[in-house]
Amino acid sequence: MKQKKDREVAGLQSLVAVARGDEPADLLLRNGQVVDVFTGEVRRANVVLKDGLIAGVGFGYEKARKVLDISGQFLAPGFIDGHIHIESSLLPVHEFARLALVHGTTTVVADPHEIANVLGIKGVKYMLKASKGLPLDVFLMVPSCVPSTDMETSGARLSQTDISRLLKLDRILGLAEMMNFPGVIFGDETVLGKIVAAKRAGRMVDGHAPAVVGQWLQAYAGAGIESDHECTGRDEATQKLRSGMRLMVREGSAARNLAGLLPVINDFNLRRCCFVTDDKHPEELLRDGHMDAILRKAVSQGMNPVAAIQMVTLNPAEYFGLRRRGAVAPGWRADLVVLNNLQRFRVIRVLKAGKPVVRDGKVLIRLPAMRDRNVTGTIKPGRLMLNRFAMKAEGDMCRVIRLVPDQIVTEQRFTRPTIVRGYVKADPERDLLKLAVLERHKGTGRTGLGLVSGFGLKQGALGTTVAHDSHNMIIIGTNDEDMLVAAKELKRIGGGYVAVARGRVAARLRLPIAGLMSNRKAETVVSDLNRLLAKARIWGSRLANPFIALSFLALPVIPELKLTDRGLVDVGKFKLVNFFCTE
Numbered sequence: 001m002k003q004k005k006d007r008e009v010a011g012l013q014s015l016v017a018v019a020r021g022d023e024p025a026d027l028l029l030r031n032g033q034v035v036d037v038f039t040g041e042v043r044r045a046n047v048v049l050k051d052g053l054i055a056g057v058g059f060g061y062e063k064a065r066k067v068l069d070i071s072g073q074f075l076a077p078g079f080i081d082g083h084i085h086i087e088s089s090l091l092p093v094h095e096f097a098r099l100a101l102v103h104g105t106t107t108v109v110a111d112p113h114e115i116a117n118v119l120g121i122k123g124v125k126y127m128l129k130a131s132k133g134l135p136l137d138v139f140l141m142v143p144s145c146v147p148s149t150d151m152e153t154s155g156a157r158l159s160q161t162d163i164s165r166l167l168k169l170d171r172i173l174g175l176a177e178m179m180n181f182p183g184v185i186f187g188d189e190t191v192l193g194k195i196v197a198a199k200r201a202g203r204m205v206d207g208h209a210p211a212v213v214g215q216w217l218q219a220y221a222g223a224g225i226e227s228d229h230e231c232t233g234r235d236e237a238t239q240k241l242r243s244g245m246r247l248m249v250r251e252g253s254a255a256r257n258l259a260g261l262l263p264v265i266n267d268f269n270l271r272r273c274c275f276v277t278d279d280k281h282p283e284e285l286l287r288d289g290h291m292d293a294i295l296r297k298a299v300s301q302g303m304n305p306v307a308a309i310q311m312v313t314l315n316p317a318e319y320f321g322l323r324r325r326g327a328v329a330p331g332w333r334a335d336l337v338v339l340n341n342l343q344r345f346r347v348i349r350v351l352k353a354g355k356p357v358v359r360d361g362k363v364l365i366r367l368p369a370m371r372d373r374n375v376t377g378t379i380k381p382g383r384l385m386l387n388r389f390a391m392k393a394e395g396d397m398c399r400v401i402r403l404v405p406d407q408i409v410t411e412q413r414f415t416r417p418t419i420v421r422g423y424v425k426a427d428p429e430r431d432l433l434k435l436a437v438l439e440r441h442k443g444t445g446r447t448g449l450g451l452v453s454g455f456g457l458k459q460g461a462l463g464t465t466v467a468h469d470s471h472n473m474i475i476i477g478t479n480d481e482d483m484l485v486a487a488k489e490l491k492r493i494g495g496g497y498v499a500v501a502r503g504r505v506a507a508r509l510r511l512p513i514a515g516l517m518s519n520r521k522a523e524t525v526v527s528d529l530n531r532l533l534a535k536a537r538i539w540g541s542r543l544a545n546p547f548i549a550l551s552f553l554a555l556p557v558i559p560e561l562k563l564t565d566r567g568l569v570d571v572g573k574f575k576l577v578n579f580f581c582t583e
Contacts, residue, residue: 011051014050014051015050015051015053015055015331016055018048018050018055018056018063019048019055019056019330021056021060021061021062021063023063024063024064024065025048025049025050025055025056025061025063025064025065026049026050026051026064026065026066026354027048027049027064027065027066027067027068027351027354028046028047028048028049028061028062028063028064028066028067028068029046029047029048029049029068029070029075029336029338030046030067030068030069030070030071031044031046031069031070031071031072032044032045032046032047032070032071032073032074032075032338033072033073033074033075034047034057034074034075034328035074035075035076035077035305035306035309035328035342036306036327036328037077037306037309037310037313037314037326037327037328038314038327038329040304040306040307041306042074042305042306042342045057045058045059046058046059046060046061047061047075047328047336048061048064049334049351049354050354051354052333052334052353052354052355053331053332053333053334053354054328054329054330054331054332054333054334055330056330057328057329057330068349070338070349073338073339073340073348074338074339074340074341074342075328075336075337075338075339076104076309076313076328076336076337076339077309077313077314077325077326077327077328077332077335077336077337078104078105078106078107078313078335078336078337078350078351078352079103079104079105079106079107079290079291079292079295079312079313079337080105080106080107080108080109080274080291080312080313080316080317080322080325080326081100081105081107081108081109081276081277081290081291081312081316082109082248082274082276082316082319082320083109083111083177083206083227083229083248083250083276083277083278084108084109084110084111084252084276084277084278084279084280085110085111085112085113085114085278085279086108086110086112086127086138087112087114087115087466087514087516087517088114088252088253088254088278088279088280088281089280089281089282089285089517090281090282090466090509090511090516090517090518090525090529091282091285091517091518091522091525092130092369092370092513092517092518092519092520093127093130093131093134093138093370093517094130094134094367094368094369094370095367095518095520095521095522095525096285097131097134097135097136097138097367098363098367098522099282099285099286099290099522100136100285100290101135101136101350101352101357101358101363102347102350102358102361102362102363103285103289103290103291103292103293103347104290104291104292104337104339104345104347104350105136105290105291106135106136106137106335106337106350106352107136107137107138107139107317107322107325107335108136108137108138108139109139109140109141109173109316109320110127110138110139110140110141111140111141111143111176111177111206112124112127112140112143113143113145113146113176113177113469114466114468114469114471114514114516115127115375115513115514115516115517116143116146116156116158117143117146117147117148117154117155117156117469117470117471118154118155118156118378118441118471118514118515118516119155119156119374119375119378119514120146120155120156120157120158120162121156121158121162121165121166122156122374122375123156123375123514124140124142124143124166125169126370126372126374126375127140128140128169128170128171129370129372130370130372131171133368134367134368135352135353135355135357135363135365135367136352137335138171139171139172139173139320139322140171140172140173141172141173141174141175141176141177141206142158142163142166142167142172142174142175142176142198143158143176144163144175144176144177144178144179144180144194144205145177145178145179145180145469145557146158147469147470148179148180148469148470148555148556148557149180149556149557149569149574151556151564151566151567151569151575151576152469152470152472152554152556152564152565152566153439153441153442153444153446153470153472153564153565153566154441154469154470154471155378155441155442155470155471160190160193160194160197163175163194163197163198164197164200164201167197167198167201167203168201172203173203173204173320173321174198174203174204174205174206174320175194175195175197175198175203175204175205175206176206177206177207177208177229178191178194178195178205178206178207178208178209178225179208179469179557180557181207181208181209181212181216181220181557182574184219184220184223184225185212185216185219185220192223195223195224195225198224199224204226204227204319204320204321205224205225205226206225206226206227206229207220207221207225207226207227207228207229207230207245208228208229208230208557209225209228209230209240210230210231210232210409210558210559211230211232211236211559212236213235213236213239214239217239217240217243218243221240221243221244221245225245226244226245226246226319227245227246227247227248227319228240228245228246228247228248229248229249229250229276229278230250230558231247231249231250231257231261232255232257232260232261232407232409233260234260234261234263234264237261237264238264241264241269241272241273246272246273246274246319247261247264247265247269247272247273247274248273248274248275248276249261249262249265249273249274249275249276249311250275250276250277250278251275251276251277251293251294251297252276252277252278252279252280253277253279253280253281253284253545253548254278254279254408254548254549254551254552255278255279255406255407255408256406258275258294258297258298258301259297259301262298262301262302262303265303265307270307270310270311270315271310271315271318272315273311273315274311274312274315274316274319275291275294275295275298275308275311275312276316277290277291277294279548281529281545281548282522282525282526282529283526283529283530283545285522286522286523286526291312292345292346292347294308294312295308295309295312295345296343296344296345298311299342299343299345300343305342305343306342309342313326313327314326314327333353334351334353334354335351335352335353336350336351337349337350337351338350338351347361348360371519375513375514376494376512376513376514377494378440378441378494378495378514378515379440379465379473379490379491379494379495379515380440380441380442380443381438381439381440381443381445381473381487381490381491382438382439382443382444382445383445384438384484384487384488384491385484386480386481386484388436388438388445388447388484388487389434389436389447389449389477389480389483389484390423390480391423391424391434391449391579392422392423392424393417393419393422393423393424394579394580395580395581396416396580397414397415397416397580397581398414398415398416398417398424398451398579398580398581399412399413399414399450399451399561399568399577399578399579399580399581400412400413400414400415400432400450400451400452400453400561401413401435401450401451401452401453401553401561401562401563401568402452402453402454402561403452403453403454403455403543403549404454405454408552408555408558409558409559409560410553410558410559410560410561410562411560411561412560412561412570413453414581415432415451417432417451418430418432424451424579425479426451426477426478426479428457428458428459428478428540430453431453431454431455431456432451432452432453433451433452433453433455433457433476433477433478434449434450434451434476434477434478434479434480434483435449435450435451435452435474435475435476435553435563436448436449436474436475436476436477436483436487437449437467437472437473437474437554437563437564437565438472438473438474438475438487438565439472439473439565440465440471440472440473440491440515441470441472446565446566447565448563448564448565448566448567448568449563449579450563450568450579451579452476452553452563454542454543454549455476455541455542455543455546455549456540456541456542456543457476457477457478457536457539457540457541457546458478458539458540459478459501459502459539459540460477460478460482460499460500460501460502460506460535460539461475461476461477461478461479461482461483461485461486461499461500461501462475462476462477462486462497462498462499462500462532462536462541462546462547462550463475463476463477463483463486463487463489463490463497463498463500464490464496464497464498464547464550464551465490465495465496465511465515465516466497466511466515466516466547466551467550467551467553467554468551468552468554468555469554469555469556469557470554470564470565471514471515471516472554472564472565473487473490474550474551474553474554474563475487476546476550477500481503482500482501482502482503483500485500485503485504485505486498486499486500486505489505489508493508493510493512494510494511494512494515495510495511495512495514495515495516496508496509496510496511496512496515496518497509497511497528497529497532497547498532499532499535499536499539501535501539506535507528507531507532507534507535508528508532509525509528509529509532510528529547532547533545533546533547556569556571557571558571559571559572560572567579
């Protein structure tokens with residue numbers, strides 16, 4: 001122990017000697033415009049680095065083994081995404097890391113909720129192993145709701161005991177988004193037990209409470225929930241800030257809330273807010289970027305650039321207890337990004353722990369890939385027959401799920417279904433498509449059926465094994481035959497996306513890792529995805545990415561009406577409801 005302490009003391013002595021100007025730094029960043037997230041200043045200064053830390057910021061530093069002149073460029077802390085599901089990128093972890101790094105992200109806090117719903121503890125540990133040794137720091141939160149409710153069938157369950165064990169692992173920061181807000185509010189013993197487990201471990205608890213306000217919010221926040229990323233309206237966001245919660249302003253691929261929530265942020269509450277992505281799809285990561293894309297949008301809408309940078313650096317670092325990370329200051333981690341300006345936020349260089357890892361859009365070091373057969377072969381939907389898609393007519397009026405553009409919330413509508421020979425049929429002319437969720441983990445053969453509007457599809461079927469939260473097989477279609485072909489193809493390829501028309505598979509994207517992630521490069525994944533989206537557009541889809549919308553239609557904790565393998569869920573009432581009704 002004394003030897004270890006001596007090494008630490010020697011390292012600290014060296015750091016302060018560099019800070020005094022008595023010893024040479026490992027690297028001198030000369031003449032950059034330093035973004036100071038403590039004071040709001042942007043000032044010209046030299047920055048010297050030693051042993052992965054910032055030794056000093058200011059002028060007078062000239063001694064260094066290597067000098068990098070960044071005159072006219074801006075030096076900011078590396079960006080932090082405080083809430084993301086890496087699985088939503090569809091990419092293997094090392095490929096996600098590559099795209100995040102080239103856009104200035106040096107740290108993410110991920111919720112492996114998706115793979116945990118398929119593989120349980122094994123899935124969480126896989127994400128830890130797959131992210132080990134990367135120049136992107138990946139911290140995890142333990143999924144709190146596996147499954148999210150008892151109204152769906154997941155591939156695994158995480159008990160309070162499981163959560164307590166996972167909370168002890170390295171790089172685990174706390175309990176991830178508590179989606180079962182009714183369970184919290186009404187005092188469910190099992191749900192509250194998970195929160196208590198996190199508190200006993202001295203860890204934080206993230207929230208997930210869409211549209212929860214008033215006394216329900218008081219109960220939810222009072223139980224120890226510390227953040228929320230589900231706000232869509234200003235009043236809701238204000239109430240959550242007043243309740244002591246951190247506001248995570250989400251701007252991802254599935255839900256975009258920045259424009260609506262930016263007016264809520266002011267000089268008083270800024271330090272309680274951060275930007276997050278939640279879900280980020282690969283085509284957007286390649287085309288638009290990651291946290292840098294959020295910064296561009298925030299500044300274009302009038303936000304002060306340094307305030308925006310603070311929301312993706314210091315604010316999330318302090319919330320998650322990532323000490324001495326998220327600022328350009330002496331003794332802080334040398335996770336740094338060099339930018340061309342504070343409007344476009346083009347990333348020129350990235351340094352991780354003082355080492356150059358990105359230059360001009362290229363990663364400079366090899367990123368290790370994780371291979372694990374234990375996370376493949378997860379598609380087990382049981383016997384696939386045409387009758388699994390048959391819906392007998394048992395009434396005159398039915399419930400319909402209606403999409404809300406650019407949101408993951410849906411609306412509940414009532415209509416007269418199209419009935420042919422005693423069975424409910426899809427009716428593309430009325431924009432009524434059949435929706436099916438097939439249990440794919442245990443081979444039970446269970447199938448939930450319903451109707452959805454808002455896709456605009458005129459022919460064929462689209463299917464995926466990415467279906468939040470339990471990730472069963474979900475398929476929309478204009479006819480049962482194409483839906484069956486889609487289901488069979490998803491099973492054959494081990495999970496992914498498919499597009500089928502006239503009985504033939506027109507395009508596919510293989511996602512063999514838990515039926516959620518590819519094992520290929522991002523460019524290949526996006527190429528396959530673009531072929532799928534092109535087919536959907538040709539077939540009449542009005543959505544930019546119908547697979548994103550499809551993947552959230554089975555999520556029974558986001559209002560208003562959803563479908564699981566067990567049937568339709570009225571989220572407001574938090575119960576299963578019949579397809580046919582008397583309303």
